[in-house]
Amino acid sequence: MSPATTLTRDSRLAIGPLRLDVPVILAPMAGITNTAYRRLCREYGAGHGADKMLYVSEMITSRALVERTPESLRLITHHESETPRSIQLYGTDPKTMAEAVTMLVAEDRADHIDMNFGCPVPKVTRKGGGAALPWKTDLFRAIVEAAVGAAGSIPVTVKMRKGIDDDHLTYLEAARAAEGAGVAAVALHARTAAKFYSGHADWAAIATLKETITSIPVLGNGDIWSADDALRMVEETGCDGVVVGRGCLGRPWLFGDLAAAFRARYGEISEAEALEARAHPPLGVVATALRRHTELLVDFFDGEERACRDVRKHVGWYFKGYPVGHEVRAALAMVTSLAEMDDLLATLDPTIEYPGVDAEGPRGRAGTPKRPALPNNWLESRTLDQPGRAELAGAELEHSGG
Numbered sequence: 001m002s003p004a005t006t007l008t009r010d011s012r013l014a015i016g017p018l019r020l021d022v023p024v025i026l027a028p029m030a031g032i033t034n035t036a037y038r039r040l041c042r043e044y045g046a047g048h049g050a051d052k053m054l055y056v057s058e059m060i061t062s063r064a065l066v067e068r069t070p071e072s073l074r075l076i077t078h079h080e081s082e083t084p085r086s087i088q089l090y091g092t093d094p095k096t097m098a099e100a101v102t103m104l105v106a107e108d109r110a111d112h113i114d115m116n117f118g119c120p121v122p123k124v125t126r127k128g129g130g131a132a133l134p135w136k137t138d139l140f141r142a143i144v145e146a147a148v149g150a151a152g153s154i155p156v157t158v159k160m161r162k163g164i165d166d167d168h169l170t171y172l173e174a175a176r177a178a179e180g181a182g183v184a185a186v187a188l189h190a191r192t193a194a195k196f197y198s199g200h201a202d203w204a205a206i207a208t209l210k211e212t213i214t215s216i217p218v219l220g221n222g223d224i225w226s227a228d229d230a231l232r233m234v235e236e237t238g239c240d241g242v243v244v245g246r247g248c249l250g251r252p253w254l255f256g257d258l259a260a261a262f263r264a265r266y267g268e269i270s271e272a273e274a275l276e277a278r279a280h281p282p283l284g285v286v287a288t289a290l291r292r293h294t295e296l297l298v299d300f301f302d303g304e305e306r307a308c309r310d311v312r313k314h315v316g317w318y319f320k321g322y323p324v325g326h327e328v329r330a331a332l333a334m335v336t337s338l339a340e341m342d343d344l345l346a347t348l349d350p351t352i353e354y355p356g357v358d359a360e361g362p363r364g365r366a367g368t369p370k371r372p373a374l375p376n377n378w379l380e381s382r383t384l385d386q387p388g389r390a391e392l393a394g395a396e397l398e399h400s401g402g
Helices: 035-045 062-066 070-075 094-106 130-135 137-151 171-181 203-212 227-237 254-266 271-277 283-301 304-318 326-332 338-345 386-392
Strands: 024-026 054-061 086-090 112-117 156-161 163-165 185-189 218-221 241-244
Touching: 024 254, 035 054, 035 254, 035 283, 054 062, 054 070, 054 112, 062 070, 062 086, 062 094, 086 094, 094 112, 094 137, 112 130, 112 137, 130 137, 130 156, 130 163, 130 171, 137 156, 137 171, 156 171, 171 185, 171 203, 185 203, 185 241, 203 218, 203 227, 218 227, 227 241, 227 254, 241 254, 254 271, 283 304, 283 338, 304 326, 304 338, 326 338
Parallel strands: 024 054, 024 241, 054 086, 086 112, 112 156, 156 185, 185 218, 218 241
Antiparallel strands: none
């Protein structure tokens, strides 16, 4: 490892005043990283010496928060076991963003605030939001400065993509602006909006960003499917920490793997102990995790039926690679109660061993490269004109991803 990436017990990742046990952050994912899933990932990370990581909430729009919509208030509510509390905000107006951050600080609802400038969803970029927004340098800088100014001692970070497409990259200029505005760290998903989640993340861009931004931590995101991938990203790019998204879908124990792997690099445990701690769960352990996830969703949604509906999208991720028949999978995707789920899980053979590579690797929808949807004439100028401001009025939709 290069001197910039040598890990010691005294070189913990610091996000402002927060010092993390291991340099790992759960990425915000729409419809995924609610309180239930964050608690589940914490449970599987704890016991491996990683009691303090950042587990970021689903994206919450600043406008909805200022308007105090019931759903936004529910999404920013953390369980008492969650600390530090991390919330991601999305917005396109500096004034509204400042008001949202002021609210979070005044009501003591967060210990860390992340800002989303990486969403590639067409409904957002078509209005100039998400990954399209950093193209307008004046607006980007104003939003970040407004958030940092309102946050006080609460650290603010920025998550972005490389840019709109390969001909319209924004990440270096945006990161310099964010650094100048006083953010505590910048995170890069090393794909453009045009790539969506397809192909391979460009880790070389993370290395370039690390060489460019020197006063605050640089975090890497993209294609971390295992603890080995995380270590390799740090080694190859020099980044100060990793942001893990789709790699943990159906695999909450990945955070235990990550904790063990990094603790070995810190010299706290041996490489042999780290390898022994890696999860290779038999089918019974996977079924237990799915059941626990559903229990936590029942608590989150305050009802079994909605919880069972929500967990359906996770079934395929949990059982990826395991010999669980189509009929059982389909039935699990239709359960309406924990009792029904228990009956179905009882039909599985808990002793079936971990299937190895078949259960590993990419998961989640990758999509295909596509021309990003943008407002009319968006690329003609790096500054925001009045028609562009009108386009942004509809950008704050409940979409996420980055």
